[in-house]
Amino acid sequence: MIVNFTLNGKQVSYKVHPGESLFEVLRKEGNFEVKGDNCRDGSCGACTVLLDGVPVPSCTILIGKVEGREVETVKTLGEAPNLHPIQRAFLEKGGVQCGYCTPGMLLVVKALLSRNPDPTPEEIREELSGNICRCTGYIQQIESVERAVEILRGEVDEKL
Numbered sequence: 001m002i003v004n005f006t007l008n009g010k011q012v013s014y015k016v017h018p019g020e021s022l023f024e025v026l027r028k029e030g031n032f033e034v035k036g037d038n039c040r041d042g043s044c045g046a047c048t049v050l051l052d053g054v055p056v057p058s059c060t061i062l063i064g065k066v067e068g069r070e071v072e073t074v075k076t077l078g079e080a081p082n083l084h085p086i087q088r089a090f091l092e093k094g095g096v097q098c099g100y101c102t103p104g105m106l107l108v109v110k111a112l113l114s115r116n117p118d119p120t121p122e123e124i125r126e127e128l129s130g131n132i133c134r135c136t137g138y139i140q141q142i143e144s145v146e147r148a149v150e151i152l153r154g155e156v157d158e159k160l
């Protein structure tokens with residue numbers, strides 16, 4: 001079957017097998033910024049993308065459900081040297097270490113800050129609870145989100 005959807009603002013059409021997940025199709029089509037091939041049951045968050053603006057584990061979404069919808073990967077934020085304030089904040093505060101969990105986490109934070117521009121540490125922790133990080137202990141990521149809030153408010157120099 002053919003599936004049509006918007007990927008990072010561009011219309012795409014892919015030939016797929018109905019049993020494939022969104023994760024499998026994205027990776028097959030070269031979108032290697034989507035991490036995963038990990039739990040494959042929605043419990044680690046590594047493969048998170050935004051589907052119509054809502055974070056979802058792409059390994060749990062059958063590709064047929066994506067028809068006509070809008071998918072965003074971390075590339076929707078920015079790429080060096082033009083990083084999004086959330087990406088800059090994660091680099092500055094050590095929220096990125098090995099980077100495996102980072103693409104999914106950044107998308108969760110993007111969705112959080114778009115509906116709640118000034119979250120409490122508890123709200124940030126709750127929001128990130130579906131994204132497992134084996135490196136940081138999560139403190140750096142909470143600080144990164146707080147830094148992103150400051151940058152987005154224009155309270156600090158955006159440049160690293």
Ligand code: FES
Pocket residue numbers: 035036037038039040041042043044045046047048057058059060
């Ligand atoms: S690989 Fe999709 S949530 Fe873990």
Ligand code: FES
Pocket residue numbers: 095096097098099100101102132133134135136
């Ligand atoms: S930075 Fe390594 S898993 Fe999160």
